[in-house]
Amino acid sequence: MEVFANEYPDEAWVVRAALGSAFVALAIGGLMGLIQTLHRTGFYDSLISNADYYTVLTLHGVAMVLLFTIFFLVGFFQWAITDSLGRKSEDIRITKLWYGMMVLGSAMSAVTILGGFVDSGSLSGVEADVLYTFYAPLEAHPLYYMGLAVFIIGTWIAGFDWFRSWWAWKKENPDERMPLRTFMVLTTMLMWYLASLGVAISVVFFLIPWSLGIFDSVNSLLTRTLFWFFGHPVVYFWLMPVYMMWYVIMPKLAGGRLFSDPLARIVFVLFLVLSVPTGIHHQYVDPGIAEGFKFLAMTNTMFLLLPSLLTAFTVVASIEHGARQRGGEGYFGWLTALPWGKPAFTGMTLAGLMFAAAGFSGMINAGMSINYLVHNTLWVVGHFHMTVGTAVALSIMAATYWFLPKITGREIFSRRLGLAQVLLWFIGMVLMGNAMHRAGLAGVPRRTADPTYDQVIYDGAYGAIGELRFQIALGGVLLSLSLVLFFAHLVLSSFDIGERAAATPDSIPAPLSGPEQAPKVLDNIRLWTSIAVVLILITYILPLASIVTDGGGWLGDSYGVIVAEYVLPAVSSTIDIFVGVVA
Amino acid sequence: MNRPGPVGIALVLAFAVVAVIEFRTVLGMVGIDIAIGPYFAGAAILLVGGAAALFAVPEELTPESV
Numbered sequence A: 001m002e003v004f005a006n007e008y009p010d011e012a013w014v015v016r017a018a019l020g021s022a023f024v025a026l027a028i029g030g031l032m033g034l035i036q037t038l039h040r041t042g043f044y045d046s047l048i049s050n051a052d053y054y055t056v057l058t059l060h061g062v063a064m065v066l067l068f069t070i071f072f073l074v075g076f077f078q079w080a081i082t083d084s085l086g087r088k089s090e091d092i093r094i095t096k097l098w099y100g101m102m103v104l105g106s107a108m109s110a111v112t113i114l115g116g117f118v119d120s121g122s123l124s125g126v127e128a129d130v131l132y133t134f135y136a137p138l139e140a141h142p143l144y145y146m147g148l149a150v151f152i153i154g155t156w157i158a159g160f161d162w163f164r165s166w167w168a169w170k171k172e173n174p175d176e177r178m179p180l181r182t183f184m185v186l187t188t189m190l191m192w193y194l195a196s197l198g199v200a201i202s203v204v205f206f207l208i209p210w211s212l213g214i215f216d217s218v219n220s221l222l223t224r225t226l227f228w229f230f231g232h233p234v235v236y237f238w239l240m241p242v243y244m245m246w247y248v249i250m251p252k253l254a255g256g257r258l259f260s261d262p263l264a265r266i267v268f269v270l271f272l273v274l275s276v277p278t279g280i281h282h283q284y285v286d287p288g289i290a291e292g293f294k295f296l297a298m299t300n301t302m303f304l305l306l307p308s309l310l311t312a313f314t315v316v317a318s319i320e321h322g323a324r325q326r327g328g329e330g331y332f333g334w335l336t337a338l339p340w341g342k343p344a345f346t347g348m349t350l351a352g353l354m355f356a357a358a359g360f361s362g363m364i365n366a367g368m369s370i371n372y373l374v375h376n377t378l379w380v381v382g383h384f385h386m387t388v389g390t391a392v393a394l395s396i397m398a399a400t401y402w403f404l405p406k407i408t409g410r411e412i413f414s415r416r417l418g419l420a421q422v423l424l425w426f427i428g429m430v431l432m433g434n435a436m437h438r439a440g441l442a443g444v445p446r447r448t449a450d451p452t453y454d455q456v457i458y459d460g461a462y463g464a465i466g467e468l469r470f471q472i473a474l475g476g477v478l479l480s481l482s483l484v485l486f487f488a489h490l491v492l493s494s495f496d497i498g499e500r501a502a503a504t505p506d507s508i509p510a511p512l513s514g515p516e517q518a519p520k521v522l523d524n525i526r527l528w529t530s531i532a533v534v535l536i537l538i539t540y541i542l543p544l545a546s547i548v549t550d551g552g553g554w555l556g557d558s559y560g561v562i563v564a565e566y567v568l569p570a571v572s573s574t575i576d577i578f579v580g581v582v583a
Numbered sequence B: 001m002n003r004p005g006p007v008g009i010a011l012v013l014a015f016a017v018v019a020v021i022e023f024r025t026v027l028g029m030v031g032i033d034i035a036i037g038p039y040f041a042g043a044a045i046l047l048v049g050g051a052a053a054l055f056a057v058p059e060e061l062t063p064e065s066v
Helices: A009-040 A050-085 A092-117 A142-172 A180-211 A220-231 A233-253 A261-274 A279-283 A291-303 A305-325 A333-337 A343-366 A368-374 A378-408 A415-441 A465-494 A525-550 A558-582 B006-029 B036-055
Strands: none
Touching: A009 A050, A009 A092, A009 A378, A009 A465, A050 A092, A050 A142, A050 A180, A050 A233, A050 A378, A092 A142, A142 A180, A180 A220, A180 A233, A180 A261, A180 A525, A220 A233, A220 A279, A220 A525, A233 A261, A233 A305, A233 A343, A233 A378, A261 A291, A261 A305, A261 A525, A279 A291, A291 A305, A291 A343, A291 A368, A291 A525, A305 A333, A305 A343, A343 A368, A343 A378, A343 A415, A368 A415, A378 A415, A378 A465, A415 A465, A415 B006, A415 B036, B006 B036
16 A cells, blocks of 8 residues: 555645645635734834725635635545545546636636726726625626636535545445545535525626626525625535544544544534524524524524534543543543644644634624624634634644645655644634624624724723723634744745655555444435435525515515516517417 | 553643633632733743653553553
8 A cells, every 4th residue: 555645646736736726725815814913903004004904804705714714614524435445536536627617716706806906007997895605695707606616516526526536436336335535525525515505696696697687686685695605504514524534643643543433424414414504693683584494593593503513522531532542531521642743633622622722712703692792793603613713724824734744755854843743733723713703792893994993992791992902813823833833834844855755655544443333324325415405405495485575576676677677678578479370 | 550651641731721711711600710910820830841842752652652
């Protein structure tokens, strides 16, 4: 058995390319994040204008939460499928096609966002200051939406590519259980197909025609609801590969084995079933949706705590098993036997810890009554910086230290440097995330370039806003330093060619409770997908019908114009022609 | 109990930085305000201590260094 890079060179090329794209997006998004945090906190606000702040914010959001995460995901999933099934891509041209489409889509959208910095010249008027939450009434250049559409279609083809590999493997191994990593990839992609359908409909049928001027307006509430149909489950699209890292890589690094394969499968089934019918919890303050539908979304959201709690149990049990194999003893003494010197392990553990904290603030967000207090405040920004910004981003960076030797064939440059990087990210994010939560409780708004709250003293719990702004800025600087260390590490590792070859072989150990213990029904992904579809229909049909009937139709105000100017004349002409032919 | 190695010290100090930040919030909630100067100076010393501990981490891991 050889290192992945040598055994599957074509697939490893795609994985490296996808990770490279992810890290380019991370670098751009990180730079925008630093500019943003210094501007907004008032520590250095002369670099950009308040108007450009929204371009920076859009680029930060799109680069970080769409491009960085999803490019890494497709690379990681390509490795997971190829390695767990032990087979090459069915057609490497298809594999390269979806990667190429994702790059093309990213470039199309990026051009329009960057156009926001240009006031004159050929890019003048090409703008997309609509943030990553790109619903109406904010309108972007059509190329922005087209780019996103191409990007999403690329991910769909990637999923198809992986399903093809599984179908081919299944033909050759009809009696074998689906390997765990393949199961995780396929359930994640099924969830993604369901979730991205909402945003695809919004983009193709409403936003692109609207931005091209075919419609005068669209139903804003409809596009917003379709966005959040996708906007919450996309969080799980980022998280599910991270869960795979926690289930697959962490037990191995700890010197143990996964505690339970069946529990891991149950968790991914629960995510497939429950991820999509929750999006309306992002719209608790939206007056166009009845309270009952919001209550339903809240209930579904609370159910989603279950897979996360199961994951906490399984992963901790797995690493405890590893620690005890390494000589760890006692109720808590085993913690000292864990491999804290490995940046991959330490980074992912700290990310998991932060995710637990973020889970608590997530419960606040999910509760209908208390959400009203924090909805449009910096609290929400603090929450998602601790989820996607730490649980996901830190896990990805930490896992890269383990993953890089597999796909390049050579070891990382320095464990010490890796440790410094993950610890710095942890401290920086605690500073920034904590201060954002506290500032949100004090009422500081989000999505604003210059909130005029300077030096307002709040009695009691919150401290001065000035102090919180300082903590946010300091946290942002520490995070940027951590990113610099990360990229330095990648560059130094790539210059280490031939010096230290990656250790071989490096297989994933079998779980303590294997797939033979899992009921076969867990692998029936058709059943789970059908249940997910039913739940989606129950949760969304009535609210969407209400939004269309009570909210001005499919196209809002322009609905009547479209009917009067296009539909009725077309019908009239058709009738005239028909009458003429008959006569 | 084993003496912690440099990795352990770096980790403990990273958590200490976090604890110092949170502790000020908790004290603030009960009406005790600590001046910002010593507060951030304390956190910075812990941060520098953590960085120093990292420099002592051996590149090749041994059981003692964990």
